[in-house]
Amino acid sequence: MYRNNFLTNNRSYYNDTSLLLHLTTHHGYLAKYVLYSFSGENFENRIKLNWPKPFPNNNEDVPLLFQVDEDGSGFDIMGSVVSINGILCLRGFYGGKVKLILWNPTTNEFKFVPSSPDIFEPYRWYVKAYYQLVGYDRVKDDYKVIQFTTCTPHDLHESAVSFSEIYSLRTNSWRKIGIDMPRSCIRNDKVYMDGVYHWWDKSETHTDLVSFDFSSKSSFTTPVPSYIDDNSDHSIKVCRHLVILNGYISLILKYTETSTFHISILGELGVKESWTKLFVVGPLPCLEYPVGAGKKGKILFRRKDHELVWFDINTGIIDEIGITTSERCNILYHKESILPIG
Template sequence: MAVAESAEAMTIISQMDSSDDDKVRSVNGILCLKQYYRGDDPSKVRFVLWNPATENFVVLPPSPDESEPRSPYLFSYHHFHGFGYDKVRDDIKVFQYVTFDCDGRYDPIFCDPLFVIYSLRSNSWRILDIDMPPYWFRSDAYQGLEVYSDGMCHWLAKYHTDEEFIVSFDLSDEVFFKTPMDENSDFSFSTRYHLVVLNGSIALISSHESDYTTLQISILGELRVRESWIKLFVIGPIPSFDWRPIGVGKKGYIFFRKENDELAWVDLSTQIVEEIGVKGLEGNCNIGTYKESLLPIEGLNN
């Protein structure tokens, strides 16, 4: 496994143009950065694992669909769905859902979607042999519809019947299961929602487009149990709130961007809003928790 020092890795990253597609996630002191190539095939992505404390990087190898030759008229699209820690194997894993499409000027080229997972210990990707309905994968995880908690990744999905539910993926057992949403919730096109981890529990923040400054927060008490959803808070209206929430702090504060670009938080217990003295760009601003780790990335491979 090639572990790069900070200067070398930053040189690699600087060769790719920055855009709002360049994202970052953090687990156990390791950041996962995702960037799209800006070359002949913009559908290709590059993942980099970075430990800021030790200044080590690992540039992930191409996923199976990128390393195998294919028709020049067939394009792959990488839907990042998770990044987390396998506590059984002491491993860091990244997984994504890969779909394919062809140039519309040519006869259709059909290729089944893939679910691929990367292991830091082996420094390699592999295809998961799982028959998964395509509607189980709703959106790129960086859009606020996916969270990681205690060895599992969770994201929002829906059936073709518009029934919403949470899909959970256990990074150790590599199995999926689903939890139905609260049957009293309104998950229509007019409702906006955001998945977060609040005080160790899976939580859903939602608002209606007619009043997106008022937020409803529901907590999931037990995975796989629809009846365990509990409506915890209704807060707002929050002045100058620019949907969507951009993160949740350790104390349960919800961070968001105001219409004047100022970042702020709202205290759920008091509903008091405070600015934090930092500005953020619309559509390209997220806040996450980070816990320093002095373990070199390559230490997991030994």
């Protein structure tokens, strides 16, 4: 009954949303990013989106490390698996420097995120912002970006400096904050929902779900029971994937030897006992790994032949979408907004 209710319940989380598919391919040192939009009840309608062009193309005197050309070299999408208030946070390179850009695909409006005033002089320091979290502060009605930065001096006699800072769209400025995050949030296996970021923090003996609330700027953990995810048995090869499935935080475990997928959902944050294993799918040896989840129990997989396919938990049917990729890809939900950024 619980499983049937889970599959048939129409969550408001998905109302008026389309699905964006972000594909990455590499050509030498440069990356090319392509963005598709899927819409319709079963995401049957597909169009390729044009990236914004915030950088001038006609200034030959300015050295460009990365640029948006006619076929769309594109941008990396930072942070979350959902657009926030219709806005995506993009990362590109201009003049050898990393630039963050807020972009509304509906109106094609974009806004540069200013550089942090606390970043050290690049000619003396090697500066690396090694991860960013993008989210929404419900209390202050504010779009925010949290960045963790390490400045390593070229002079070996000086010490490296690390700090965290937060950007506020309301004030259009950065400020330092005292947040110590587990380095595990660097991984791509992260999800975002309702103003809270979630990712894995794994040790040799256990797995915890770490959650960060943008409103309170605090983090907390939800342990995963051993019967859901037993890290102690290293003889069993298991691949773990975190997704939002039908509006719930879900853990998909792929057991490589048996080609089966175990799917569990979290009922309540912070409550270990609220994890429930709902599905054991397979064996399906043709499926390589899940990219993300759609509506009504559909999960996007990359097949072993690199074809992207929908797998329907309800029917067990696999449908191709006509896209092949051999490199990184991810999906995110997007709700259109005609409001100006900020």
